[in-house]
Each structure stands twice: as structure tokens, then as C-alpha cells.
Amino acid sequence: MRKEYTHILNDLTESISGNYTFFEERHLNYDNKDVLYLLGTASIDSSCCGIGGCLFAHVIGFVLDCHYKRDKRGLPVSSIETISDNIIQTEISQLIKADGMVSQVNYW
Secondary structure (H helix, E strand, O other): OEEEEEOOOOOOEEOOOEEEEEEEEEEEEEOOEEEEEEEEEEEEEEEOOEEEEEEEEEEEEEEEEEEEEEOOOOOEEEEEEOOOOHHHHHHHHHHHHOOOOOOEEEEO
16 A cells, blocks of 8 residues: 655654654665665553563555655655565565564564
């Protein structure tokens, strides 16, 4: 599915048990396509079950048109094709996890 993605980093999102933020955009070549994904940190610091945290990746999708316009705030917007195929998701997740830093990969 084609979607518009607004590029924004370091925007803290809070939840009932903690928070998360995306701190870096990365690109990965997969089958001659440009995959955009974000690295984020999650902190669980207000849960009744204890505290913790992790480094995770959030795959935005295949870049169709990078920074092709700006939104009302002046932030760049890209056209993205989301990735719903389970086999492709598994292969991309393995590539992202290969460096050993990321413990979880999610998809938009």
C-alpha cells in the first residue's frame, strides 16, 4: 500500500508504562529497492512489573519518492510502499538484526 511518510526524529512518545523515541533513519538495499527504517529506543520505567528497555527497528517501507515535498511544518515527506509480504519482512528483519544491536523489528 502506498503511503506518505513525514520524516521526524527525536519526538518522545509516552505511554502508560514508559516511552519511546526514534533517533536515527537508516536505509537498506533489498532486491534493488531502498528500504527506509528507523532505529528507536524504548524505556519501560513506569510499569508495575519492573523497568527495562530495548533498541528496536521500525521499518517504514520501500522508498518510492524521497523527500518529494514538505508538510505544513516544513518537514520532508516521502512516498512509501509499505511491506506486507511475510517472507520479505522476515528477510529484511534478518538483515537488520545481523549487527546484533536490534532486538525487535516492527513494520508500518
